[in-house]
Amino acid sequence: MVELAMILAILGIVAAVAIPSITSWRESFALRNASQEVFATLMQAKTEAMRRNRVVNFNIDTANPARPKIQICFRDCTAPANFKIKQSLLTDGVRLASGNALDCQAPLVNNSISFNAKSLPQGGLCGSIYLAIGQRQARVEIGRTGIISIH
Numbered sequence: 001m002v003e004l005a006m007i008l009a010i011l012g013i014v015a016a017v018a019i020p021s022i023t024s025w026r027e028s029f030a031l032r033n034a035s036q037e038v039f040a041t042l043m044q045a046k047t048e049a050m051r052r053n054r055v056v057n058f059n060i061d062t063a064n065p066a067r068p069k070i071q072i073c074f075r076d077c078t079a080p081a082n083f084k085i086k087q088s089l090l091t092d093g094v095r096l097a098s099g100n101a102l103d104c105q106a107p108l109v110n111n112s113i114s115f116n117a118k119s120l121p122q123g124g125l126c127g128s129i130y131l132a133i134g135q136r137q138a139r140v141e142i143g144r145t146g147i148i149s150i151h
Contacts, residue, residue: 027093027133027134027136028136030091030093030094030133031091031094031131031132031133031136031138032138033091034091034094034133035131035138035140035150036150037070037088037090037091038060038090038131038140039140039148039150041070041072041086041088042058042113042140042142042148043148044072045057045058045072045085045115046115046119046146046148047119048072048085049116049117049118049119050117050119052117054074054117055074055075055114055115055122056072056073056074056114056115057071057072057073057074057076057077057112057113057114057115058070058072058112058114058115059072059073059077059078059110059111059112060090060096060111060129061077061111062096065095065096067089067090067092068089068090068095068111069088069089069090070086070087070088070089070090071084071086071087072084072086072087073085077112090131093133094131094132095131095133096111096129096130096131096132097130097131097132097137098130099128099139103126104127104128104142105128105139105141106127106128107127107129107130108127108128108129108142109125109127113125113142119146120144121142121143121146125144126141126142126144127141128140128141128142129142138150138151
């Protein structure tokens with residue numbers, strides 16, 4: 001009986017030490033996956049614009065702030081009649097965050113950017129998408145030349 005109590009006490013101590021590490025790892029993993037999903041969707045929007053030789057719009061719909069929706073479509077993604085090339089949800093728990101940076105690190109206007117047939121941001125626009133979970137934050141940046149990077 002004493003041995004069983006000792007084993008349970010040791011398991012309790014190990015669990016108390018391990019649970020914060022597991023939570024931290026889960027947040028990092030979710031944020032990394034969401035950043036990569038946004039990056040991949042932006043790359044697909046650029047590719048679709050070149051392939052179809054027309055303007056393609058990337059948009060993050062925040063109608064449900066708990067689960068923002070990533071969309072690629074022609075013209076305005078907010079119009080229900082417009083054809084959506086791709087639509088997916090951000091990883092559970094990841095939310096859009098605000099950023100206080102200048103130029104291309106500033107948040108995208110209306111969480112949207114369009115790519116022209118040359119795969120460049122329409123109108124020379126640039127910006128960033130800030131993602132967060134817990135205290136962790138990541139930024140996906142779209143440069144004026146169409147370069148997309150994760151920070």
